[in-house]
Amino acid sequence: MENFDILIINQGISGLALACGLNDCFRIAIIEHRNHSNIPETDQQNIKTSLVNITSLKILQYLKIWNQDIASFSSLLSKLEILKKNNIKKTVFNSGYLGYPELGYIIDDCLIYQALINRARQLRNIIFIDSSSLNTINYHEDFALITVNNNYIFKAKLVIGADGINSLIRKNTSISLLFKDTKYYGLTTIIYTEKSHKNTLRFIIHNDGLLILLPLKNTHLSVVLWLLPPHAAKKYLYVSNPDQYVNYDLIAICNILGHCIIYNNTKHKIFIPRMQYAHNFIKHRLILLGKSAYLACPLFFQNINLELMDTAVLLNYLKTLKKNNKDIGHYNYLKYYERSIKYRITKNLINIPYLHMLLHDKNHFLEYAQYFIFYLINTVPNFKIRILHHIMGLNNLPKWLLQDHYDF
Numbered sequence: 001m002e003n004f005d006i007l008i009i010n011q012g013i014s015g016l017a018l019a020c021g022l023n024d025c026f027r028i029a030i031i032e033h034r035n036h037s038n039i040p041e042t043d044q045q046n047i048k049t050s051l052v053n054i055t056s057l058k059i060l061q062y063l064k065i066w067n068q069d070i071a072s073f074s075s076l077l078s079k080l081e082i083l084k085k086n087n088i089k090k091t092v093f094n095s096g097y098l099g100y101p102e103l104g105y106i107i108d109d110c111l112i113y114q115a116l117i118n119r120a121r122q123l124r125n126i127i128f129i130d131s132s133s134l135n136t137i138n139y140h141e142d143f144a145l146i147t148v149n150n151n152y153i154f155k156a157k158l159v160i161g162a163d164g165i166n167s168l169i170r171k172n173t174s175i176s177l178l179f180k181d182t183k184y185y186g187l188t189t190i191i192y193t194e195k196s197h198k199n200t201l202r203f204i205i206h207n208d209g210l211l212i213l214l215p216l217k218n219t220h221l222s223v224v225l226w227l228l229p230p231h232a233a234k235k236y237l238y239v240s241n242p243d244q245y246v247n248y249d250l251i252a253i254c255n256i257l258g259h260c261i262i263y264n265n266t267k268h269k270i271f272i273p274r275m276q277y278a279h280n281f282i283k284h285r286l287i288l289l290g291k292s293a294y295l296a297c298p299l300f301f302q303n304i305n306l307e308l309m310d311t312a313v314l315l316n317y318l319k320t321l322k323k324n325n326k327d328i329g330h331y332n333y334l335k336y337y338e339r340s341i342k343y344r345i346t347k348n349l350i351n352i353p354y355l356h357m358l359l360h361d362k363n364h365f366l367e368y369a370q371y372f373i374f375y376l377i378n379t380v381p382n383f384k385i386r387i388l389h390h391i392m393g394l395n396n397l398p399k400w401l402l403q404d405h406y407d408f
Contacts, residue, residue: 001153001154001155002029002154002155003027003143003154003155003156004027004028004029004127004154004155004156004157005026005027005028005156005157005158005328006019006022006026006027006028006029006156006157006158006159006160006318006328007028007029007030007031007144007146007154007156007158007159007160008028008029008030008031008159008160008162009031009033009134009159009160009161009162009163009168009169010030010031010032010033010160010162010163011032011033011162011163011164012109012113012162012164012290012291012307013109013112013113013116013290013304013307013308014162014289014290014291014307014308014310014311015030015160015162015163015289015290016030016032016113016116016117016119016120017059017060017063017065017116017307017308017311018160018162018289018311018314018315019120019123019126020063020064020065020116020119020120020123020126021062021063021311021312021315022315022318022319023120023123023124023125023126024125025318025319025322026125026318026322026328027125027127028125028126028127029127029128029129029154029156030120030126030127030128030129031128031129031131031134031148032117032128033163033164048108048109048110049106049107049108049109049214049216049223049301050106050107050108050109050112050301050302050303050304050305051077051104051105051106051201051214051301051302051304051305052074052104052105052106052107052112052304052305053103053104053305053391053392053393054100054102054103054104054392054393054394054397055305055308055309055392055393055394055396055397055398055401056104056304056305056308056309056393057104057105058397058401059308059309059311059312059401060112060308062401063116063119064119065112065115065116065119066115067115070107070111070112070115071105073107073108073111073217074105074106074107074108074111074217075105075106075107075199075215075216075217076102076105076199077102077103077104077105077106077199077200077201077215078094078095078101078102078103078198078199078200079092079093079094079095079103079198079199079200079201080092080093080103080200080201080202080203080391081093081200081201081202081203082202082203082205082374082377083202083203083204083205083256084205084370084374091374091377091378091384093384093387093388093391095388095392098385098388098389098392098394100392103201103388103391103392104391104392104393106201106214106215106216106223106301109304112304129148129152131148131149131152134146134147134148134168135147135148135149137159137169137172139159139283139284139285139286140285141284142157143155143156143157143285143329144156144157144158144159144285144286144329146159156285156329157285157327157328157329158285158286158287158318158328158329159285159286159287159329160286160287160289161173161286161287161288161289161292162288162289162290162292163292164290164291164292165274165276165291165292165295167288167291167292169286169288169292170278170288170292173283173286175278175279175280175283175288176278176279177276177277177278177279178276178277178278178279179275179276180275180276180296180349180352181275182272182273182275182298182352183230184209184227184228184229184230184233184273184298185227185228185229185230185232185233185270185271185272185273186225186226186227186228186270186271186272186273186298186300187224187225187226187228187233187236187246187268187269187270187271188223188224188225188226188268188269188271189223189224189246189250189262189263189266189267189268189269190216190221190222190223190224190262190263190266191213191221191222191224191250191254191260191261191262191263192220192221192260192261192262192263192264193220193221193222193254193257193258193259193260194220194257194258194259194260195220195257195258196219196220197213197215197219197220197221197222197257198215198219199215199219200215201213201214201215202256204253204254204256205370206253208228208229208232208235208249209226209227209228209229209232210226210227210355211224211225211226211227211250211253211254212224212225212226212227212299212301213254213257214301221263222257223301224250225299225300225301227273227298227355228270233270236268236270237270242268243262243267243268246262246268247261247262250262273298273300274295275295275296275297275298275352276294276295276296277293277294277295277296277345278292278293278294280338281293281294281337281338281341281342282331282334282335282337282338283331284329284330284331284334285329286329287314287334287337289310289311289314290307290310290311291303291307293310293341294341294345296345296348296349297348298352298355299355305393306348309344309393309396310341310344312398312401313337313340313341313398314337316398316400317336317337321333
């Protein structure tokens with residue numbers, strides 16, 4: 001029977017990132033539930049596009065994931081603009097205020113995922129277990145006993161459940177989910193614009209919601225995330241030819257970039273942004289990580305930053321336990337990690353109502369609030385710097401990432 005320090009049940013980025021960061025201290029087994037194939041740059045219909053902020057960039061560099069090849073496929077984000085439609089109200093955020101050449105990068109999640117897979121397979125302390133299913137996990141006082149493929153049995157001190165939104169690990173341990181209503185709809189598609197996006201992330205406040213444009217590598221292509229109040233979403237949900245209406249309205253709203261059109265007949269998608277979090281993130285010998293634990297950001301392109309930040313916190317915490325000769329799977333030690341994550345979730349949920357202020361919804365009070373926010377941003381320098389810190393992730397930057405030598 002084989003013994004591992006950590007078993008990671010993974011589907012996506014967080015579990016692989018954790019494994020790559022812990023390989024020098026622990027023997028790790030990974031059961032991966034996702035096909036890993038190279039994603040070409042021309043696959044523009046993949047809307048799993050993320051904004052990798054400065055803190056996430058430093059985490060990926062620490063993991064030896066970020067390289068010139070990934071950078072060449074990504075779009076450097078040089079500026080953020082917030083505009084009030086049909087008004088002269090406009091504010092600009094430039095990373096130069098803080099001495100950085102960029103705010104972050106816009107990149108396809110699949111490229112980071114593939115780089116993590118390649119890195120993990122090169123590391124000698126990481127073992128991939130080829131299994132399409134996990135039969136049983138029995139949690140004991142000193143170890144977890146795992147059975148796969150009905151005949152292979154092994155032990156692990158700690159199980160990491162990083163298998164996504166519909167986590168089987170979470171369900172099998174009867175951890176309940178809590179949900180939060182976002183009170184609006186999301187619409188995504190990809191548009192081609194007459195003018196270059198100039199590597200600028202744009203938030204456009206409109207009478208029918210908040211429209212966000214994420215610049216892609218092609219300087220005339222942008223991913224659209226449109227947050228719509230329910231009354232506006234109905235216009236596209238209950239008509240015979242919604243693509244025509246969506247394209248017509250996008251042309252009107254995005255005219256700052258000249259004429260625009262939905263790219264290459266890309267289908268738009270309307271959905272309800274999902275916000276959920278587990279009642280508990282830990283049990284004895286078990287930690288939930290990434291989207292298995294919570295999904296609490298309605299702006300989907302920011303979720304990768306939450307995942308990598310949680311991974312960095314857990315990585316540092318487990319290495320510290322190891323350094324102090326503590327049992328990495330014991331509940332009494334894991335509960336301190338859970339408290340820190342619950343604190344971060346609470347902060348994220350508190351910020352959600354401020355997003356509603358940008359969804360106009362023909363409310364005069366919110367309209368005045370918008371004008372007041374624009375006034376503060378454009379007249380109070382420290383206010384703009386605080387927002388920049390939040391956008392770039394600098395307010396959550398772990399101190400150990402700033403060290404020349406990463407000692408734990």
